[in-house]
Amino acid sequence: MAAKRVGIVGVGMTLQSSARRDVYGIELINEAVRAALDDARMTRKDIDAIVIGNMDHFEGINYVDTWSVDGSGALGKPIMKMTTGGTTGSTVAMGAYYHVASGMFDRVLAIGWEKNSESDTTGAIITAFDPFWDRPTFGGAVAGLALEATQYMAETGATEEDAAYVAVRDRKNALNNPYAHLRMELNIEAIMGTPYLAWPVKLGDMCPRTDGACAVVFASEDIAGDFPNAPAWVHGVADRHLWAYTSDPYVNQHVKGGTWFPAMERATAELYGKVGITDPLEQFDVAELYLPYSFAGLRYMESLGFCERAGAPALVRSGATDMGGKCPVNPSGGVLSSNAIGATGLLRVAEAALQVQGRAGDRQVPGASLALATGFGGCYWSDELVIGIEKPERNRG
């Protein structure tokens, strides 16, 4: 039996902010869930199954699927927790998609959330890494990313200013997003003037720690037409998780024919092959990419095939990825403006859906019909989804 085609028919997101002290975690989840149900004009009873995710150690609650039932709406329903680090939100989206595509469920709610304010983010992130080989010497997420930035600059000749262009772009875009956590216009000089956290990564290059939640309703092709919003169809998904230890992405990628960022490149090759993407810059109208820091907005563009290796600084400086450019990247302000980690990947998918549905408000890319959404996390893991307004001829995987 062929897999069902799957459409996104409802999207809900909470205000993203540094500390949502006004709500308990379960209530935060509920805010996003109610917004998604209202958006799809559904009730809790209409939902067939739920997929939920966050990073357990950020809130210190391990049975999130059980604990959150009152807020998620899972009372008396199938629920499954998925937790894959930074990719959690995109994995939750893919998990909900798989549920519906299988033909076993018609309406599945995906939920991603986090309250980073409730713990020590860096201390908690450490617990995701190997106690023998990584933890004793691990410098946290910022220093880990700085290793990538150093390598990227050494191999391509890119500069800190090139990266600052990405930070300026995403931060400026956030001014159009009423849900964004950081909404600030900073120029290159301002970004360059922020203090170093771990050379060459500065405060202005990094994402914040955010509280927030997102919920998305996925529906089967059999009923997707019954909702008030035109479905945003999932055209294809792919993910790759390669290697395990912190050091692996920087050198071990070159072992055995590994290339630049193998997880992203292999996911991209599979996804573009399935969906028929040969020139992403021309074919995608908009991209919502999980860029946790500015240098990612250079290097990942290359691994996603938007330009040749080392070509990203010129691409970004050309304005092609700005609002009004050929393929605007992160009209929402992206991860640099809001990073409630478990919600972050799902927000990329939600924003992509709103864009192709023409419902993105002040951050709308006019006429957008095909969007790329990505998740990034763990040890350079990669989730990718293509979302489009046109109904695909069949489920292509």
Add this chain to the structure above:
Amino acid sequence: MDDWRESQEILVMDGRIKVPYTWSAGEVGTSYLEALRDEKRFLGTRCPNCDIVYHVPRMHCPDCFTECERYVELAGQGELVTWTVARRHYPPLSPLGGRFGYGVIKLDGADTGFLHLLAEFEEGELVTGGRVEAVFADEREGSMLDVKYFRPVKGVE
């Protein structure tokens, strides 16, 4: 309706989860950490099928799943593949204090890199592709921190 936040202070409860663990290092981890602790030697493992020397050691090749040959002796020196200098003092994560280097090192004889701390360097002395060497701790107890840090090899580019 009045906003409850204006008339009530939000209650915040402090918590701390401190759980003891006793992780088994397994065969490969035990052999590796004992050699590091007792003899200041670095051991790798080699996949005979892929001809890759893994350091840190792996029992099985993660790609072809062949059992690796144990062990390959590695040098206490190698190449600095990439690096950073962390500026923020965060005690649990920075055993060397406020400003410390941090890098991926490929030991001579190994095909894969591993993560360790860097010290004893001046501004500009850390170079991608540069040579670094291990400095061992006097008191060693069978952990990656039995190597105190790596430092640039002097007089070598």
